[in-house]
Structure formats: C-alpha cells, structure tokens
Amino acid sequence: MRIPQDTRPELRADCSRCVGLCCVALAFARSADFAFDKPAGDPCVNLDDDYSCRIHPELRDRGFKGCTVFDCFGAGQQVTQQTFGGASWRDSGDTRAAMFAVFPLMRQVHELLWYVTEALALPAAASLHPALRRIRAEAQSIADAAPETILSTDLELVRAPAARLLRDAARLTREAGPIxxxxxxxxxxxxxxxxxxxxxxxxxxxxxxxxxxxxxxxxxxxxxxxxxxxxxxxxxxxxxxxxxxxxxxxxxxxxxxxxxxxxxxxxxxxxxxxxxxxxx
Missing domain, CATH: 2.160.20.80 (E3 ubiquitin-protein ligase SopA)
Structure with missing residues (x-):
C-alpha cells in the first residue's frame, strides 16, 4: 500500500495565481488537439485580460483538447509568484522574455519534484529515501532560485541520477507484492x-x-x-x-x-x- 499523500498544492496547477503562461509562452500546432496554430510567445486569442480562458468550459467542444490535457505541475504559479515576485509578462519586454524562458524549465523541475515525491511515498523503496530526499532538496533549490540561476542550470545533472533512483524505487515496489x-x-x-x-x-x-x-x-x-x-x-x-x-x-x-x-x-x-x- 502507498503511504497517504498530502495534496501537494505547490505541485498542482493553480491558474488563479498564474498570468496565463501556458497560453502565451508555449506554441501549439493545428491538429486534433488544437483548433489552430499558435507560435510561442503569442497570446492565445482565447486568453482574457484577467489571464483566464474565455472558452474554458467548452475547450474540448471547440477543438482544444490539448489544453485540457496539459498540466504545469504548479510551475505557472511558481514562476509568477515566486521567481518574478508577482510580475506579469505584460509589464516589460525584458520580463516577458525572461518569464517565457524560465517557464518550460520550471515545468521540468516541478515534474521531477512530483515524481520524487511519489517515490518517497513508496514504503518498499525506503532504502532509497535518503538519496531521493537529497534529489528533492536539490531540485527545490533550483525551483526557488533567481531567473538567471535557473536559466544557467544544467537540469540533466539532476535528472539523470533522479531517473535511476525512480526506476529502482519502482522496481522495489513492483517486486514487493504479487505479480x-x-x-x-x-x-x-x-x-x-x-x-x-x-x-x-x-x-x-x-x-x-x-x-x-x-x-x-x-x-x-x-x-x-x-x-x-x-x-x-x-x-x-x-x-x-x-x-x-x-x-x-x-x-x-x-x-x-x-x-x-x-x-x-x-x-x-x-x-x-x-x-x-x-x-x-
């Protein structure tokens, strides 16, 4: 059985505390998931002035299935509220460029934090928990860093050892019960x-x-x-x-x-x- 988890609000997307970063910073191509093409850096036409989506309840019906699948693991509010202290990409060209560069990296860091938190909830992987906690602390320090530090960090130096630990934690858990x-x-x-x-x-x-x-x-x-x-x-x-x-x-x-x-x-x-x- 899995150890009961907290809700991990910092790793859950909270669009009310974000400035619509996924609706602007990321690109999407016309397909079964998106109704039209949108280059990275261009605001989606459905983004409202308050950073909410004008068609949110109808996204799937209007051809935006991809928007309903995407999740930033809380990176949006981290970049908005913590990394840039509540600023918006609308404030200046420099802020815009920096936020858009940091956001996809922050999503990778927060996704890694999610997986490591999952592994730490696996009792069968208890022998790996000290190493996993070290990885989590390292990833969290990156998430809490200044924009320049985040942009200059080689995330692979954290992701590679984390991947090995995650795989080993899963193996121990799979083998701990009936196949x-x-x-x-x-x-x-x-x-x-x-x-x-x-x-x-x-x-x-x-x-x-x-x-x-x-x-x-x-x-x-x-x-x-x-x-x-x-x-x-x-x-x-x-x-x-x-x-x-x-x-x-x-x-x-x-x-x-x-x-x-x-x-x-x-x-x-x-x-x-x-x-x-x-x-x-």
Missing part, C-alpha cells in the same frame, strides 16, 4: 518497457506489478483492469479506456496522463490526482 496472476493475467512477453499496446484489448486484465514504463497505450481498452503497482512513468494513455480500472496504487501516474484518458465514476485514482471533468 499479476489472475485469470486475466497478461503474458509477461507482452508487458515490457516501451511496448506497443496501441488499441490493445486489456479489459479485466490483471496488470499488478506490470512494468509499463513508456508503454504506448493509446486507445487501449483497460476497462476494469487492475493496475496496482504497475509502473506507468512515460506511458502514453491518450484516449485509453479506464472505466472501472483500479489505479489507486499505480506507480508514477500523473495528472496529464489521467487527463488524456477516458474514465467514469467507477475509475479509482490515487488520492493525489483529480478526476477530469470530461469523464462520465
């Missing part, structure tokens, strides 16, 4: 890192302890599947069916992954994640 062995057990040959399960029929599957790191699960049917201790870091869950699936103890499941999938009232999620509004 899928029920009547709907999926053969181990089909379950491996980066495997292609595009559109796979995994209804009622026993995926306990499965290593699904980086798996391609686009449009996979995971209805009523048991994903306890399944490692899902980097797994692509776009349009996957999660109706009735049990993901309460899935390892490294994130809000963007959940937002990209489809579920219902019976889908069981970790307490740290919110149920998407588009789910039935």
């Amino acid at each position: 899928g062995a029920g009547p709907k057990r999926v053969p181990r040959s089909r379950i491996r890192p980066d495997t292609d399960l595009l559109g796979a029929d995994l209804r009622d599957a026993d995926l306990r302890g499965a290593e699904l790191r980086g798996a391609l699960l686009i449009a996979a049917d995971l209805r009523n599947a048991d994903l306890a201790r399944a490692e899902l870091i980097g797994a692509d869950l776009r349009d996957a069916r999660l109706d009735g699936a049990d993901l309460r103890d899935a390892i490294y499941l994130t809000q963007p992954q959940v937002n990209a999938a489809n579920g219902d009232a019976r889908t069981r999620l970790p307490a740290s994640l919110a149920r998407p509004s588009h789910w039935r």
Whole structure:
C-alpha cells in the first residue's frame, strides 16, 4: 500500500495565481488537439485580460483538447509568484522574455519534484529515501532560485541520477507484492518497457506489478483492469479506456496522463490526482 499523500498544492496547477503562461509562452500546432496554430510567445486569442480562458468550459467542444490535457505541475504559479515576485509578462519586454524562458524549465523541475515525491511515498523503496530526499532538496533549490540561476542550470545533472533512483524505487515496489496472476493475467512477453499496446484489448486484465514504463497505450481498452503497482512513468494513455480500472496504487501516474484518458465514476485514482471533468 502507498503511504497517504498530502495534496501537494505547490505541485498542482493553480491558474488563479498564474498570468496565463501556458497560453502565451508555449506554441501549439493545428491538429486534433488544437483548433489552430499558435507560435510561442503569442497570446492565445482565447486568453482574457484577467489571464483566464474565455472558452474554458467548452475547450474540448471547440477543438482544444490539448489544453485540457496539459498540466504545469504548479510551475505557472511558481514562476509568477515566486521567481518574478508577482510580475506579469505584460509589464516589460525584458520580463516577458525572461518569464517565457524560465517557464518550460520550471515545468521540468516541478515534474521531477512530483515524481520524487511519489517515490518517497513508496514504503518498499525506503532504502532509497535518503538519496531521493537529497534529489528533492536539490531540485527545490533550483525551483526557488533567481531567473538567471535557473536559466544557467544544467537540469540533466539532476535528472539523470533522479531517473535511476525512480526506476529502482519502482522496481522495489513492483517486486514487493504479487505479480499479476489472475485469470486475466497478461503474458509477461507482452508487458515490457516501451511496448506497443496501441488499441490493445486489456479489459479485466490483471496488470499488478506490470512494468509499463513508456508503454504506448493509446486507445487501449483497460476497462476494469487492475493496475496496482504497475509502473506507468512515460506511458502514453491518450484516449485509453479506464472505466472501472483500479489505479489507486499505480506507480508514477500523473495528472496529464489521467487527463488524456477516458474514465467514469467507477475509475479509482490515487488520492493525489483529480478526476477530469470530461469523464462520465
């Protein structure tokens, strides 16, 4: 079982404390996820004067599914309120350029903080907790730094050792309990890192302890599947069916992954994640 988690508000997107950075700093291309092209640095036409989205309740209906999937892990409010002390990109050209440069880096740091916090909640990985706490402290010091320091930091020097620790923490957790062995057990040959399960029929599957790191699960049917201790870091869950699936103890499941999938009232999620509004 997973140690109960706090809500980690600093790692949750709070658009009310941000100046619409994702709606301006980032680019998007016309596709099934976005209704038109937008270059990086140009405000989205749907961004209001108060930094809110004019069509937020209708984003999916208006062709902006990608906006409902994106999550900044709290980087937006960190950059706005902490790094730039409440300033806005509208204040000056220098502030604009600096905020737009810092924001994507801050998102990487906050995403790393999310994963490390997840790993620290895994009892089976207790032997790795001291090293994980050191990584978390280092990442937090970057998040709290001045813009110039953030921009000059080589994030790979933190991400590389963190990736090894996260992988080891997941392995220890996967091996700490029963591996899928029920009547709907999926053969181990089909379950491996980066495997292609595009559109796979995994209804009622026993995926306990499965290593699904980086798996391609686009449009996979995971209805009523048991994903306890399944490692899902980097797994692509776009349009996957999660109706009735049990993901309460899935390892490294994130809000963007959940937002990209489809579920219902019976889908069981970790307490740290919110149920998407588009789910039935």
